[in-house]
Amino acid sequence: MRLSVLAVLVTVLLCVGSGCGSKSSPSFSPEMLTPPVTPGSGQPRLQVDSEGTMWLSWLAPLGGEDQYALRYTRRTDTRWTDPATVATGTDWFVNWADLPSVHPLPDGRIAAHYLESNGERALAYAVRITQTTGDGTWHPPVTPHRDATPTEHGFVSLLPWENHQLLTVWLDGRKMSDDGHGQGEMTLRGAVLDSTGTVTHRAVLDSRTCECCATSAVRIGAEALVAYRDRSTEEIRDIHLVRFDGEQWSDPMPLHDDGWKIEGCPVNGPVLAAQDGRVVAAWFTAANGKPRVKTAFSDNGGHQFTEPVIVADGQTKGRVDAVLLDDGTAIVSWLGEQEDRGVIQVRAVSPDGPTSPPKTIGTVPSASRSVGFPQLVRRKEQLYGAWVGPDSADASTVRVVRTPISAVHSGS
Numbered sequence: 001m002r003l004s005v006l007a008v009l010v011t012v013l014l015c016v017g018s019g020c021g022s023k024s025s026p027s028f029s030p031e032m033l034t035p036p037v038t039p040g041s042g043q044p045r046l047q048v049d050s051e052g053t054m055w056l057s058w059l060a061p062l063g064g065e066d067q068y069a070l071r072y073t074r075r076t077d078t079r080w081t082d083p084a085t086v087a088t089g090t091d092w093f094v095n096w097a098d099l100p101s102v103h104p105l106p107d108g109r110i111a112a113h114y115l116e117s118n119g120e121r122a123l124a125y126a127v128r129i130t131q132t133t134g135d136g137t138w139h140p141p142v143t144p145h146r147d148a149t150p151t152e153h154g155f156v157s158l159l160p161w162e163n164h165q166l167l168t169v170w171l172d173g174r175k176m177s178d179d180g181h182g183q184g185e186m187t188l189r190g191a192v193l194d195s196t197g198t199v200t201h202r203a204v205l206d207s208r209t210c211e212c213c214a215t216s217a218v219r220i221g222a223e224a225l226v227a228y229r230d231r232s233t234e235e236i237r238d239i240h241l242v243r244f245d246g247e248q249w250s251d252p253m254p255l256h257d258d259g260w261k262i263e264g265c266p267v268n269g270p271v272l273a274a275q276d277g278r279v280v281a282a283w284f285t286a287a288n289g290k291p292r293v294k295t296a297f298s299d300n301g302g303h304q305f306t307e308p309v310i311v312a313d314g315q316t317k318g319r320v321d322a323v324l325l326d327d328g329t330a331i332v333s334w335l336g337e338q339e340d341r342g343v344i345q346v347r348a349v350s351p352d353g354p355t356s357p358p359k360t361i362g363t364v365p366s367a368s369r370s371v372g373f374p375q376l377v378r379r380k381e382q383l384y385g386a387w388v389g390p391d392s393a394d395a396s397t398v399r400v401v402r403t404p405i406s407a408v409h410s411g412s
Contacts, residue, residue, distance in 0.1 A: 028359050028360075030407075035075075035398060036082065037060065041060045041061070043094070046386050049104035052379060055102060056400065057086075058072075058398050059100060067090050068092050069085050069087070070102070087141065093154070095154075096369040111132075111158055113129045113156050125154065129158070129193060131197065140197070141197075144168050144170065144191040146202070154170060156168060157170075157216055157217035159219055163194075164194070164195040166192070166195075168193060170189060171215065186231070187206065188206040188209045206240065208230070208231050209228055209240075210228075213267060214269030215228045218273065218279065220277060220301040222245065225301070226242050227283075229270065237262055238259070239255040239256065239283045255281055270283035270320070271321050272322075275324045277301050280297050280298075280324050282311070291315075292311075293311040294309065295311050306351045309350075311334070317335045317367040320332060321333045325348075328350065331347065331349075332347055335367050338360075342364040342365065342366050344361050344371075344387055346358070346408050348409045356408060359408055362374075362387060371387050384402050
């Protein structure tokens with residue numbers, strides 16, 4: 001449902017000094033950074049470009065009712081750049097789970113997407129994608145889906161593609177009825193945009209998926225791999241994969257048979273990370289009533305994966321992210337619960353199992369929607385995390401932390 005970030009005010013215990021440490025690692029102390037965001041900002045996304053610069057994007061309220069700006073900043077070793085604005089709007093769909101994004105492209109341009117309401121219903125909105133020109137100005141936004149139905153279109157993944165093109169994947173609700181979730185079929189669709197926004201290669205990738213779980217896409221050589229939450233006719237909602245070779249999409253295939261039967265969408269999508277043909281997948285499942293975060297690895301571009309490793313169980317809400325390290329291990333993040341509060345935790349894991357204890361990079365009063373979906377990226381030898389929490393005046397805003405990879409990777 002629609003959620004104004006301005007309405008999200010939480011009281012929170014911030015991760016400062018030794019308060020960041022988990023019980024198993026009292027000396028673990030991530031550094032809290034201060035990005036150039038305003039109170040009320042939310043929906044953070046993190047990216048790292050080919051030059052090793054970290055990008056943070058977010059939605060900023062503009063003061064008027066339902067007025068927002070999609071903004072971004074870059075982080076080098078020591079400073080943030082001044083915020084830049086992609087676009088502003090008064091009719092945007094703003095939600096805790098369906099996040100806009102800003103992506104640096106290999107040719108120096110930038111791509112971005114946001115969500116625009118297109119009907120009276122709460123879940124009536126369209127995808128809008130824009131890219132910069134060679135001189136840095138923004139092209140008018142385009143919509144990758146042809147239909148103009150007042151239904152849900154979102155949970156977008158953008159991926160740089162050949163010849164200055166952009167691969168995009170999204171959940172498309174044009175076959176959903178006016179009654180909303182559970183009525184009709186949510187579909188997974190894809191398309192390719194050239195640098196001017198011309199759309200080609202539109203395709204249906206899966207004709208029945210979970211309604212509101214985020215998608216994830218990575219580039220592996222000449223192919224793309226996409227992960228998403230499927231929905232069977234028996235209401236099994238496990239993670240599936242599809243591949244794109246530049247011309248055609250593969251048939252969907254399951255990542256792992258968890259057998260999670262659930263009547264409604266859990267709002268908990270998978271994530272992929274890839275490097276040199278190696279892939280890690282992380283996801284949440286509560287099959288058989290057991291909440292767990294799982295991770296699986298592939299050394300052949302995602303064609304086959306190892307048996308899953310359980311990264312977290314018990315008091316976990318999922319909302320995972322992951323990065324892949326040079327040594328073949330991964331660091332996975334998730335939102336958990338501990339002593340009546342929420343904790344954003346990270347853990348190093350290999351195909352043989354976890355290689356470090358869970359470590360807490362941030363705390364919040366509860367594992368609620370107000371936290372959003374915590375983000376995790378790697379920049380050089382540092383990890384950066386981002387989520388929604390309060391500033392010193394208890395105003396909800398974007399929070400960012402940094403910690404050395406070695407501090408997370410260690411077994412102590």
